[in-house]
Amino acid sequence: xxxxxxxxxxxxxxxxxxxxxxxxxxxxxxxxxxxxxxxxxxxxxxxxxxxxxxxxxxxxxxxxxxxxxxxxxxxxxxxxxxxxxxxxxxxxxxxxxxxxxxxxxxxxxxx
Amino acid sequence: xxxxxxxxxxxxxxxxxxxxxxxxxxxxxxxxxxxxxxxxxxxxxxxxxxxxxxxxxxxxxxxxxxxxxxxxxxxxxxxxxxxxxxxxxxxxxxxxxxxxxxxxxxxxxxxxxx
Numbered sequence: 001x002x003x004x005x006x007x008x009x010x011x012x013x014x015x016x017x018x019x020x021x022x023x024x025x026x027x028x029x030x031x032x033x034x035x036x037x038x039x040x041x042x043x044x045x046x047x048x049x050x051x052x053x054x055x056x057x058x059x060x061x062x063x064x065x066x067x068x069x070x071x072x073x074x075x076x077x078x079x080x081x082x083x084x085x086x087x088x089x090x091x092x093x094x095x096x097x098x099x100x101x102x103x104x105x106x107x108x109x110x111x
Numbered sequence: 112x113x114x115x116x117x118x119x120x121x122x123x124x125x126x127x128x129x130x131x132x133x134x135x136x137x138x139x140x141x142x143x144x145x146x147x148x149x150x151x152x153x154x155x156x157x158x159x160x161x162x163x164x165x166x167x168x169x170x171x172x173x174x175x176x177x178x179x180x181x182x183x184x185x186x187x188x189x190x191x192x193x194x195x196x197x198x199x200x201x202x203x204x205x206x207x208x209x210x211x212x213x214x215x216x217x218x219x220x221x222x223x224x225x
Contacts, residue, residue, distance in 0.1 A: 034214060043117075043201055044216040089154070091214070098144055098169065099203075099214055103153035 002027045002094045006102035013080055014110050021075040021105045023090030028068050034099065035064050035075050036089040044089065048075070080109045113138045117202050117217035123225050124189065124196060132187045132220045134202035141207035143185035144214075147171060148199040157200075160185055161207055189222065197224050 003026045013019050023033070032051050036044040048057045048064040050073070056065040063076040077084060087106045091099040115136045124130045134143065142161045146154040156169030160179040174193025179185055185204075189196045200220045206212040 032212075036216075041199075041219075041221070043115075043218040044203075046213050046215060049213045091154075098156050098159050101146075101154040103151065 002030075002092060002100045004090060004092055004100050004102035006088075006090055006105050008105060009103065010106040010108075012108040012110060015080060015082060017080050017109075018076065018078050019080055019107075021077070021088050021090075021107070023073040023075070023102055025071045025073075025092045025100075027094060028071050030068065030092045030094055032093045033064075033066055033073050034091050034093070035062075035073075036091065038087045038089060038104070047088075077107075080107075082109050082111045085109050115202060115204055115215055115217035117200075117220050119220060120218065122220055122222045124222060125225060127191045129188055129190050130222065132189070132200055132202075132222070134185045134187065134217060135183055136185075136204045136215075136217075137183060138204055138215065139182070140204035140215075141182070142205050143179070144203040145169075145175075145177065145185070145187045146201045146203065148201060148219075154201065157187065196222055198222060 005024045007022045034049045035047045038044050050057050050066045061078040066073045085108050087104040089104040091101045118133045144159040145157040148154050155171050157175050158177040160166035166177050166179050176188045202217045203214050205214040
């Protein structure tokens, strides 16, 4: 059964720092990997989708990488801002079955 | 605007009562999903549907029921058999197929037992 782990569970950084969030999954047979952001009490907002054949995707200050063979993905956030404070969730799509989620990393960016 | 609408935002249930959470999408997506989110446990799959008039149980389907009579709608009923229903419920949708299609989420319904 596919399992997704996100480390660290929580992270606090000063404004302006570059940071990396980690996601690992146990079964490399995935179709895609998606990173989401969740603000308190809100739904999930899709940030980046990486196809299994891709190595990375970029959107503004965000860059996500995928190493399928080792079962790892990272989300890189450049020049962090207080508005980036949220929970970041990683999810993998293991074939024709629904997304499997990690428990998320709660990020606090301190002004 | 295209998107997923969940209603109500907050819902209160008395012991022994059934309640229904609404999820509507105008994205023309075939697949729809219900997840439950509890503090420290991440998202857990309740039910999903990949086509109208068909749905499958997820990891924690006991005490829940769904219907998929229309492509746009996938309501979730929390029955009295669900002993611990207090949670945040999230609905999602995506285009069908195994390829790289994004999943989109609604804003959630917070259900509380009173």
